[in-house]
Amino acid sequence: MAKKILAVTACPTGIAHTYMAAEAIEKAGKEKGIEVKVETRGSVGVENGLTEEEIRDAHAIILAVDTDADESRFEGKPVVYSTVAKAIKSAPELIDEALAKKASSADYVDQVQGLKQERSSQRKGPYKHLMNGVSAMIPLVVAGGILIALSFLFGGIDVEGSLASALMEIGGASAFALMVPILAGFIAYSIADKPGLAPGLVGGMLASSGGSGFLGGIVAGFLAGYLAKFFKDYIKLPKNLEGLKPILIIPVLATLTTGLLMIYVLGKPMGSIMTGLENWLTGLNSGNAVFLGLILGAMMAFDMGGPVNKAAYAFATGLLASNLYEPMAAVMAAGMTPPLGLWLATLIRKNKFTKEERDAGKAAGVLGISFITEGAIPFAAADPFRVIPSLMVGSAVTGALSMVVGAELRAPHGGIFVLAIPNAVSSLLLYFIAIVIGTVITAVMVSLLKKDVGTATLENTAKKAS
Known part of the structure; x- marks a missing residue:
């Protein structure tokens, strides 16, 4: 069976070098008679995305990236790391290095991890977007929760003392305060890629400050994401102005629309629902x-x-x-x-x-x-x-x-x-x-x-x- 190589390219601006590196890797693979697929993560978001099935069947992965590439999805696969500049200059060497990699054997724990990844690949639609938001929020919850617990350890239940107060400020006033905005932001990011992040974060902040909590954050995330995706798909500009869409036009329009809807339409009803849920839970017999x-x-x-x-x-x-x-x-x-x-x-x-x-x-x-x-x-x-x-x-x-x-x-x-x-x-x-x-x-x-x-x-x- 012929070996297949997958690659991801991403530069910080996501404009020129991302696509130059992709072209170089594809050309090198073609010259060597190797099947290659390259995912680009540019200013307009992910293009030619790699599927879970393709990742599972690939011999190795080339990551020619200078920014985030969602590397966790390649856990257990042989990976060749490179900068974007190196990929442009030395793509044939990267292909050779990837072909030389050997896959590791799986044990029971690897089998469990594989099952987790398989289930993740089966997530579709709103469920997938919600889980992306939750997974991005969890590190904040973990860090914030543990720091709050430590503040009680050093300062008692009233959090007395400078160290205890500092820990509470870091964990409670900062990490926990970011939970809902991050939840909403990454739900929107999952739906619309980078253009959805800013309106999602703002919508989540409005949900948090308006008292609608995580329920409002979920609503804000989906609202911002689908609005950003709508603007991304239906606003057409001349080719030389397309670069303005993800950094100017979509964030402004989606943020404005999401913000107004959260303040004037959705904020109060969602806040009432959240308050009712909190009262019910605190009053449980x-x-x-x-x-x-x-x-x-x-x-x-x-x-x-x-x-x-x-x-x-x-x-x-x-x-x-x-x-x-x-x-x-x-x-x-x-x-x-x-x-x-x-x-x-x-x-x-x-x-x-x-x-x-x-x-x-x-x-x-x-x-x-x-x-x-x-x-x-x-x-x-x-x-x-x-x-x-x-x-x-x-x-x-x-x-x-x-x-x-x-x-x-x-x-x-x-x-x-x-x-x-x-x-x-x-x-x-x-x-x-x-x-x-x-x-x-x-x-x-x-x-x-x-x-x-x-x-x-x-x-x-x-x-x-x-």
Whole structure:
């Protein structure tokens, strides 16, 4: 099978050198008889974009970039790094270097990461755009939440002292203040590329200052993105003036329109909805808290990183901007128990699992303590009708217990490693017990429902024979 090389070119201005480098790489590939596809990331956005399928099948990737190229999508693939200038001058050498690369073998953890990337590639439309916004927001939430927790450590609950106040200003007044604008900005960026970023950020800032929170930010992001895309697609200019569209015309028109709609039309209704949601969550009695925890927990285990799981996670993460931390605690605990429960099951009922599955259970345990729910996917895929209900029951119980004990989590990721940070989690002991209980329930249910390896093998043989 002929080797295929993919490349990405991007210079800071995104005008001339981006396309010169692309042309040089394509020419070099043609001269060597190698199939090459080049994605350009210029001033008008991404053109000739690389698909997940193409990335999966490629022998190697050439990154001739002087700016962001969304490198995370190439994780696990051989990559050749270069500047744009080097690609223009030495494209044949880059092709040779890429051809000389060797692909690495995949283990269980690589398999899980591959499943995550495969699911990411299946995201389309609004769901994909929302997840892009959430993923861009998460580092701010993590950094802000941990810094706020540290401010309580050094200054107490009233945050007294210069260091504690500085940490609170960095984490709360700055990082958390950027959450909603970044959420909206990158939703818009996902829809319309660079021209959508400015109106999305401004719309998100208006949502934040107007009291409509993460719900308003989501609305602002989609509004700004589709407005920017509309202007990008339908405003036609002479070729020599096209460069003005992404840096002047589209940002101004989309920002103005988004801003006016957020202030005069959408801001107050979205603010009222958000206020109602906050009041309901802060006023939950124990019965309602159990119900919410059960729902969020079951959602986290239902598809282990799929759309339902991500919907629960996005809901909890968005509420952090409104200082509502209980749903986040429930969601992370419930997301840890599926792989942890399967790891425990492989230890206590070895006869239910093959040697390969028992070995995979060790990796699943590591992924579980790291809050990577996808670690359960290979087990669920092999026996969905027994494994998935077990995971959902264990996670639902964990989510409910977390809500009942009033556990609060200020960082939306990190798993067990976040628990060691003082004040990052409230009711720490009870929270830990909730995770343990859900893990045990999952393991026991899997052990009861799954058949012995020998029995399952005989049944499969009989089915094939019939």
